[in-house]
Amino acid sequence: MTERRSPTIRRRRLGAELRRQREAAGITIETVAEQLECSASKISRIETGHTSATPRDVRDMLRIYGVVGVESDELVQIAREARQKGWWHPYSTVLVGAYVGLEAAASSIRAYEQQVVPGLLETEEYAGAMIRAARPDFTVDQVQQRVRVRLGRQSLLTQDDPVDLWVVLDEAVLSRPVGGDAVMRGQLQRLVEVAELPNVTLQVLPFEVGAHAGMDGTFTILSFPEPSDPDVVYAENATGGLFLEKSDELQKYSFIFDHIRAAAMRPEESIAHIAKLVEEPLWKWRPRSSPWT
Numbered sequence: 001m002t003e004r005r006s007p008t009i010r011r012r013r014l015g016a017e018l019r020r021q022r023e024a025a026g027i028t029i030e031t032v033a034e035q036l037e038c039s040a041s042k043i044s045r046i047e048t049g050h051t052s053a054t055p056r057d058v059r060d061m062l063r064i065y066g067v068v069g070v071e072s073d074e075l076v077q078i079a080r081e082a083r084q085k086g087w088w089h090p091y092s093t094v095l096v097g098a099y100v101g102l103e104a105a106a107s108s109i110r111a112y113e114q115q116v117v118p119g120l121l122e123t124e125e126y127a128g129a130m131i132r133a134a135r136p137d138f139t140v141d142q143v144q145q146r147v148r149v150r151l152g153r154q155s156l157l158t159q160d161d162p163v164d165l166w167v168v169l170d171e172a173v174l175s176r177p178v179g180g181d182a183v184m185r186g187q188l189q190r191l192v193e194v195a196e197l198p199n200v201t202l203q204v205l206p207f208e209v210g211a212h213a214g215m216d217g218t219f220t221i222l223s224f225p226e227p228s229d230p231d232v233v234y235a236e237n238a239t240g241g242l243f244l245e246k247s248d249e250l251q252k253y254s255f256i257f258d259h260i261r262a263a264a265m266r267p268e269e270s271i272a273h274i275a276k277l278v279e280e281p282l283w284k285w286r287p288r289s290s291p292w293t
Contacts, residue, residue, distance in 0.1 A: 008101025010082040012049035013229060017075060018061055019047040025065040035064055055079045099234055099241065100153065107225040108164040110257050112205075112214045116178065117187060118167055119150040120157060121194055121202075126187040127151070129179030157197060166201040168214075168260050174204065174274065175282040188278045195271045203264035204273055213259035221253055 022032060029047075033040040036057070043061075045051035053061075058079040062072045103109065111118055116130055127147045131138065138146075156163045177184040195202040205212065220234045233244040233253045244250070265273060 008049075009105035009224060009229060010078055011052050012102075013226075014053065014058070014075060014078045014082055015047045015049040016228070017078075018053070018058065021062065021065045021067055022047075027064065032061060032064055036060055052083050053079050054083070099243075102222050102232055102234075103153065103163075104156065105224055105229075106163055106222040108166070108223045109220060110166045110223075111220040112168045112170075112218060112257060112260050113173055114170045114214070114218050115173060115176070117169070117173060117191070118220075120154055120165060121167065121191060122150055123183075123187050123190045124151060125183045126178055126190075129183055133178070157194065157200060162197075162199045164199045166203075166261070168203045168205055168257070168264050170214075171204055171206050171282075174277055177281065177283045181281070181283075184283070185278050185281065188274050188281070192271055192275050192278070195267070195274075201267050202270055202274075203261055203267055204270040205260060205264040206273075209263045212263050213256045219253055219256075221250075221257060 022029070029040045029043045032043050036043075042051065046053045046057070055076045058076050059072065062068070062075060067075075109120075117126060119127070122130070124147055127150045128143055131143050131146050135143075157165060174188065178187070191202060194200055205214070218236055220236070222232045222234065224231070230245060231250050231254075233249060235242045235244065244253070264270065
């Protein structure tokens with residue numbers, strides 16, 4: 001997991017370069033599909049990085065575009081690398097492989113979370129409690145497998161070339177005692193500790209700010225070290241999530257994140273607030289039963 005460039009990002013870059021070469025040659029997707037005797041949707045999915053291309057496919061596509069020699073050889077090699085399996089491949093049934101591939105390649109991650117602590121910051125106990133509550137249909141083994149994957153992803157924060165992580169947590173995340181009192185206190189303490197890392201910035205968006213720019217939901221912005229790899233926004237939902245890559249979408253979410261972090265407590269205030277909650281948790285302030293139940 002220490003390799004910055006994952007197969008996912010290689011596939012994404014290869015697709016973008018193949019699209020650029022096709023457009024430069026003035027050739028339509030339909031023409032390429034006809035010559036390769038495949039569907040136009042296959043070519044489209046290769047260009048968007050959703051499908052891996054064989055080295056032979058890439059070589060044939062580049063021949064159609066008039067690209068030969070060293071440039072062709074380099075792209076064919078990228079195609080070989082893009083077909084390698086990432087560390088997460090055996091766990092494809094328990095996570096969104098495309099997201100984890102992008103996460104592994106990212107140089108920086110900006111995230112806003114409304115309900116739960118992000119996976120990169122979770123304790124083992126919190127992760128297990130959260131998964132069991134969210135998926136009561138899972139077996140013990142399924143829960144444990146998902147917990148192992150989440151903990152494995154956390155090496156991104158401490159590897160030799162760690163990712164820069166900036167997270168804004170809605171105060172609701174800190175108010176909900178996932179797993180009970182002891183588990184939640186341990187999770188809050190974990191947040192305080194991980195915030196000491198120089199590559200981690202943590203902010204709390206307090207209830208008192210009222211309505212804010214992030215009311216539409218949780219999202220993550222992933223940025224990459226190479227300028228040729230544009231940012232990606234991942235908006236999570238119950239069916240897996242949505243990847244957004246258009247320029248106007250990226251600008252919108254960057255704008256939203258800037259407004260959210262401006263409205264949030266400063267990092268040092270946030271950590272002091274979380275540390276206080278370890279001793280005086282919010283869920284202890286209200287009775288167990290509400291008057292309307």
